Structure formats: structure tokens, C-alpha cells
Amino acid sequence: MRKLTAEIGVEDFGKEIELYGWIHEIRDLGGLLFLILRDREGFAQITLPKKVVSKEIFKKARKIKRESVVRVKGVVKEESKAPNGFEIIPSELEILNEAETPLPLDVTEKVKADLDTRLNHRFLDLRKLRINSIFRIRSEVLNVIRDFFHQHGFVEVHTPKIVSTATEGGTELFPISYFEREAFLNQSPQLYKQTLMSAGFDRVFEIGPIFRAEEHDTVRHLNEAISIDIEVSFTDHEGVMRYLEELILRIHEKISERCEKFIERIDTNLSISIPELPFERVKYDEAIEIIERRESIEWGEDLSTSALKILGEEFDGYYFIVDWPTKIKPFYAMPYDNKPEISKSFDLMYGSLELASGAQRIHKYDLLVERMNEQDLNPESFAFYLEAFKYGMPPHAGWGLGLERLLMAMLNLRNIREATLFPRDRHRLVP
Ligand code: ATP
Numbered sequence: 288m289r290k291l292t293a294e295i296g297v298e299d300f301g302k303e304i305e306l307y308g309w310i311h312e313i314r315d316l317g318g319l320l321f322l323i324l325r326d327r328e329g330f331a332q333i334t335l336p337k338k339v340v341s342k343e344i345f346k347k348a349r350k351i352k353r354e355s356v357v358r359v360k361g362v363v364k365e366e367s368k369a370p371n372g373f374e375i376i377p378s379e380l381e382i383l384n385e386a387e388t389p390l391p392l393d394v395t396e397k398v399k400a401d402l403d404t405r406l407n408h409r410f411l412d413l414r415k416l417r418i419n420s421i422f423r424i425r426s427e428v429l430n431v432i433r434d435f436f437h438q439h440g441f442v443e444v445h446t447p448k449i450v451s452t453a454t455e456g457g458t459e460l461f462p463i464s465y466f467e468r469e470a471f472l473n474q475s476p477q478l479y480k481q482t483l484m485s486a487g488f489d490r491v492f493e494i495g496p497i498f499r500a501e502e503h504d505t506v507r508h509l510n511e512a513i514s515i516d517i518e519v520s521f522t523d524h525e526g527v528m529r530y531l532e533e534l535i536l537r538i539h540e541k542i543s544e545r546c547e548k549f550i551e552r553i554d555t556n557l558s559i560s561i562p563e564l565p566f567e568r569v570k571y572d573e574a575i576e577i578i579e580r581r582e583s584i585e586w587g588e589d590l591s592t593s594a595l596k597i598l599g600e601e602f603d604g605y606y607f608i609v610d611w612p613t614k615i616k617p618f619y620a621m622p623y624d625n626k627p628e629i630s631k632s633f634d635l636m637y638g639s640l641e642l643a644s645g646a647q648r649i650h651k652y653d654l655l656v657e658r659m660n661e662q663d664l665n666p667e668s669f670a671f672y673l674e675a676f677k678y679g680m681p682p683h684a685g686w687g688l689g690l691e692r693l694l695m696a697m698l699n700l701r702n703i704r705e706a707t708l709f710p711r712d713r714h715r716l717v718p
């Protein structure tokens with residue numbers, strides 16, 4: 288008999304139903320009491336006219352505290368003034384668990400709270416349907432991603448998160464103790480997903496955590512994030528860029544179609560537009576020219592936050608920055624044959640926000656070792672990885688896309704912490 292508030296319709300008018308949820312609001316007009324019950328899907332008005340409901344229920348309802356958990360059984364009545372056009376006249380009201388007062392956070396948002404306070408009491412913050420909707424969409428995004436890759440013949444894999452080697456050098460690693468040895472939390476599945484190309488999987492995807500011991504505290508960095516990674520054999524950077532733009536298009540299509548209610552809850556002005564393919568490809572050199580009009584930048588420099596801001600003013604929506612200088616991309620990015628100072632690499636951008644990085648990878652052992660040495664990495668500490676290149680590694684390419692960054696772009700969130708349940712940042716380890 289349990290119903291969710293959103294499942295109640297005209298067909299229920301006059302019938303008895305049962306709801307479970309939280310007491311969102313209480314309005315006491317003396318002889319008439321309104322309780323607003325909230326569940327995952329919405330609200331229902333519980334109306335208690337003193338003269339109609341039992342004395343015992345009325346007394347109990349009057350003492351109820353906000354955010355207490357209840358079970359309500361009653362008849363659904365049409366009521367044009369109530370939210371969704373109906374009310375419930377209760378015949379049973381059970382308090383399953385009483386909430387203490389005062390609440391550390393106002394779920395109705397009449398009293399606003401700053402982000403820190405919200406995150407400190409995240410379980411209450413997430414009770415707000417507006418906030419909860421972000422995570423309902425996040426779940427659907429993951430659903431679409433898995434569908435997309437399975438349809439394209441990818442195998443979903445999980446690679447270790449406890450590792451002995453840094454992916455790209457050791458500065459951004461969290462050390463941990465692993466019995467008598469030192470180990471690290473993995474900053475990227477890069478080395479393992481490439482190894483799986485040598486293992487013959489042909490195309491793999493992984494959705495999992497990446498750990499970055501970055502000191503900086505920005506609105507677009509977390510110390511633990513979720514990365515969507517792919518690696519594909521017998522293709523190049525262009526091949527995997529096409530997967531990336533098609534995936535983004537598919538996500539936008541499906542989310543705008545399936546998540547209307549959640550999008551509106553987040554912001555009534557928010558709309559998920561359908562981007563046009565192909566995304567613009569802006570060469571690194573062109574990006575530098577644009578930036579140079581406003582601030583000085585040397586060829587071969589990585590793009591600073593202010594440089595990215597300038598690009599964000601020039602390009603809106605999704606676009607690629609391609610053909611990066613080899614020296615500022617990781618050692619495994621494939622240089623062009625005829626122009627080795629440039630690599631077959633790309634970043635997917637949304638305005639000034641980097642969403643993904645990818646490249647065709649070096650698949651030749653000798654070149655890989657040469658590039659490691661150039662970047663002052665010790666090939667010996669990459670022995671397990673390098674071995675996979677000695678005995679038949681196919682040409683391959685791939686990328687890593689940050690899930691929280693993608694949600695920021697799609698849902699117009701100003702802080703990456705909004706897109707993760709329990710963010711880990713420079714100052715936050717709890718909850
Ligand atoms: P940035 O330059 O923005 O710090 P990056 O180039 O170091 O990012 P990559 O190593 O290219 O990041 O990782 C691939 C993707 O993973 C990024 O484009 C981003 O979407 C996501 N990502 C990387 N680091 C973080 C982080 N600290 N917090 C959230 N997402 C991240």
C-alpha cells in the first residue's frame with residue numbers, strides 16, 4: 288500500500304493510501320493543522336481538521352517536530368489549494384523516529400546556510416530536493432555512460448587504487464602504508480588501462496576514484512574525484528575524441544529527456560541544451576594567439592587559470608584544445624611523426640573549465656623510455672608497465688573525463704563540491 292508522493296494521482300482520490308517520509312513543514316491554525324510530508328519524490332499535504340480526525344491523532348500531530356520520520360495512512364482528497372492538488376486526511380499517524388530540535392540546518396531553506404555549514408551537515412542538506420536532484424541526475428549520467436560504452440563493445444574494468452608507482456611523477460600522490468612497504472593511492476588508471484590494451488581487451492572503460500594530493504583549494508579541484516576513463520586499441524586521438532563528443536551528446540539528450548523534474552528542481556531557468564557535433568577543434572597555437580592579445584604567454588607554457596578564463600570568454604560550450612606541446616603533456620602522449628615537439632593530445636573544455644584530457648599513446652617501447660628519460664622519470668620504477676610494450680602492444684588512444692566537472696558544466700554548478708556527496712578537499716576529511 289506504500290506510495291511515493293509523486294505516484295499519487297486522480298485515480299487515488301477517495302482511496303486510502305500509506306505514505307512514509309519526513310515532516311517538512313507544520314502549519315497550525317488552531318482548529319486546523321497542516322503537516323507537509325516530504326519523501327524522495329516530492330510533497331504531500333496532510334490535513335487535520337480538529338473536528339474530523341481522531342483526538343489522539345490531532346494531539347500527536349500537534350506535538351510533532353520538523354524532520355521527524357512518519358508513516359501516515361489516510362484517504363486522498365482532491366484539494367486545489369494543496370500542492371499537487373490533493374490532501375490526505377489521516378486515519379493513522381505513526382512517528383517512526385522523532386527529530387531533535389533545533390535542526391542544525393533548515394531543510395526548507397527559509398534560513399540560508401553557507402556551503403561549509405551545508406557540507407558539515409550534508410545528510411540534512413541532501414534532504415533538500417533541489418540538492419538531491421543533482422545526485423539523481425548524476426546516477427542517470429552514469430547509467431547513460433554504461434549503456435553507451437556497452438553498445439560500443441567496451442568492457443568495463445576496475446584497476447587497482449593502491450599502487451606502487453606514480454602515473455606521471457610523484458608530486459600529487461597520497462602515500463599510504465602497505466604492510467612493510469610504502470604505497471600510494473592511484474592518481475589515474477592510466478598505466479593499467481594501457482596495459483589492458485596489450486592484454487587484448489581492445490576497448491575498456493573504467494568509472495572509479497582518482498586521488499590527487501593537490502594542495503590548491505579551488506572551485507574545480509577535489510582531492511578525491513570520479514574519473515571516467517577509456518582506452519581503445521587500433522585507433523588514434525581523433526578516434527577517441529569522436530567517442531567523447533558522442534558520449535557528451537548522448538548524455539545531454541538522455542538527461543534532458545529523462546530528468547526534466549530534477550533539472551527544474553535544481554533551477555527553474557536551467558535547461559540542458561543539445562550540443563552540436565563535431566565540437567570545435569582549437570589548436571594550442573590558436574589558443575595561445577587568442578590569449579596573447581590579452582596577456583603574455585610563451586609557446587610551450589601550460590594554460591593558467593587566467594589564460595583559461597580568456598578562452599572561456601572566446602568559446603562557450605564544449606570545444607577541444609588539440610595539438611599540445613609534447614613537453615607539457617604526460618610522457619605517454621604520442622608526438623607527431625613530422626613534428627615531434629607537438630603531440631596528438633587534446634583537452635575537452637567547457638568554457639574555461641577542463642573536463643577531459645586524452646591523447647594517442649606511444650605504443651613503441653624505445654620511444655616510451657626515451658620520453659620517460661626526457662621527463663626525468665626512472666623507467667625502472669615503471670617495469671611492469673614497460674613490459675607490456677615489449678611483447679605486442681597495439682597502437683591505442685584514450686582519455687579521462689572528470690564526472691564532477693561534467694556535472695558542473697551541465698548543471699551550471701559554481702563549485703565542484705556541489706557535485707559530490709562528501710567532498711574531500713584540502714581542509715575537509717569529515718564527513
Ligand atoms: P587540472 O589541470 O584542471 O588540474 P589535470 O589536467 O591535472 O586537471 P588530468 O590529469 O588531465 O587533470 O585528469 C583528467 C580529468 O580528470 C580532468 O580533465 C578533470 O576533469 C578530472 N580531474 C583531474 N584532477 C581533478 C581534481 N583534482 N578534481 C576534480 N577533477 C579532476
Ligand code: MG
Pocket residue numbers: 634641643644
Ligand atoms: Mg588534463
